[in-house]
Amino acid sequence: MPIVWYVVVSALVFCIGTYGVLTRRNPLVILLCLELMLNASNLALIAFARQHGNADGQIFAIIVLVVAACEVTIGLGLIVALYRRRLPIDVDQMNELQG
Amino acid sequence: MSSVVFFVAAIGVLAGAIGVVVLANPFYSVLALVAHLISLAALFLLLRAEFVAAAQVVVYAGAVMVLYVFVVAYVGGQDQPVRSSGPGLRLIAALFGAALLCELWIAVIGSSLKSLTEHGAPYTPGFGSPSQIGQLLLTRFLEPFEVASFLLLVAAVGAVILARRRRGLGDEDEERLPGFPAISVAEVLSGRVPTGSMAEAAGLGYEVGESAAGTRRQARGGW
Incomplete structure (x- = not known):
């Protein structure tokens, strides 16, 4: 398949993820949508690595994978902490820092 | 053959992504993401990224998703109304997504890279294999590798501190x-x-x- 097809799939997934981040209110689902966006960027990186026949892009994708895992860990820790404080699991109601 | 696999996997990727965004129950969203990740691994295999595909399935679809399922079960996967703050925001979000897609589309077309419409560089044996990735990680990319390991350590400690049980208020x-x-x-x-x-x-x-x-x-x- 021409490389451009992979880039198109990546762009579509990225836009779907953006839409999810903007509309959903449950922080768990927002984290999932962030994963979607990171995965889309991974797909683009790997597609370009294939295009150039250079494995550097794959290393980049692996590092993105690691950063995504860290982000998930911290995000889920925050959600558990929210739950322990009996706060609503809803980003629209987490506005105490809003000033 | 490879184009058939591509289209099946791409449909799986897009369906999984839409499922994550649309499904009301967070538990089903996690399951949709697992389907998305596995289809994505198939695409990675088509792109000769064997090691990344394996890591994706094992680490992501395995470990990270189990973490998600645990937290969804702990917090209670209550059915959240999909409704966002209002139809206005949803419309704006859809417009923003569409604008982003147009922008990316223009970027792809406007780059006018001839090689984008080809099948990529000729395949050399061993491209993307674990041995090549490992060699790169331990020679040229040693620093990012070490920084990533430190980042993982910091994240693990941070998660423990955030989610630990505290005494009283x-x-x-x-x-x-x-x-x-x-x-x-x-x-x-x-x-x-x-x-x-x-x-x-x-x-x-x-x-x-x-x-x-x-x-x-x-x-x-x-x-």
């Missing part, structure tokens, strides 16, 4: 912190002091006199 923490003399080891061992342990959460090691409500409040932890 914030004020009690504050007043016991300065001098430490409030709790002695003997008291902890005799079970008179809430220690924030799992045994305590299970209702063991408590004074009999304490009211059930107090027990629950303490056992659930404040933070």
Whole structure:
């Protein structure tokens, strides 16, 4: 398949993820949508690595994978902490820092 | 053959992504993401990224998603109304997504890279294999590799600190912190002091006199 097809799939997934981040209110689902966006960027990186026949892009994708895992860990820790404080699991109601 | 695999996998990727965004129950969203990740691994295999595909399935679709499922089960996968703050915001979000797609589309077309419409560089044996990736990670990319491992350590410690069970509410923490003399080891061992342990959460090691409500409040932890 021409490389451009992979880039198109990546762009579509990225836009779907953006839409999810903007509309959903449950922080768990927002984290999932962030994963979607990171995965889309991974797909683009790997597609370009294939295009150039250079494995550097794959290393980049692996590092993105690691950063995504860290982000998930911290995000889920925050959600558990929210739950322990009996706060609503809803980003629209987490506005105490809003000033 | 490869184009058939591509289209099947791409449909799986897009369906999984839409499922994550549309499904109301977070648990089903997680399952949709697993399907998305596995289809994505198929695309990675088509792009000759064997190691990344394997890592994706094992680490992501395996470990990270199990973490998600645990947290969804803990927090309670309550059916959240998909409704966002209002139809206005949803419209704006859709417009923003569409604008982003147009922008990316223009970027792809406008780059006018001839090689984008070709099948990529000729395949050399060993491209993307674990041995090549490992060699790169330990020679040219040693620094990012080490930084990534340190980042993982920081994230693990941070998650433990964020999600740990704390004694009482914030004020009690504050007043016991300065001098430490409030709790002695003997008291902890005799079970008179809430220690924030799992045994305590299970209702063991408590004074009999304490009211059930107090027990629950303490056992659930404040933070």
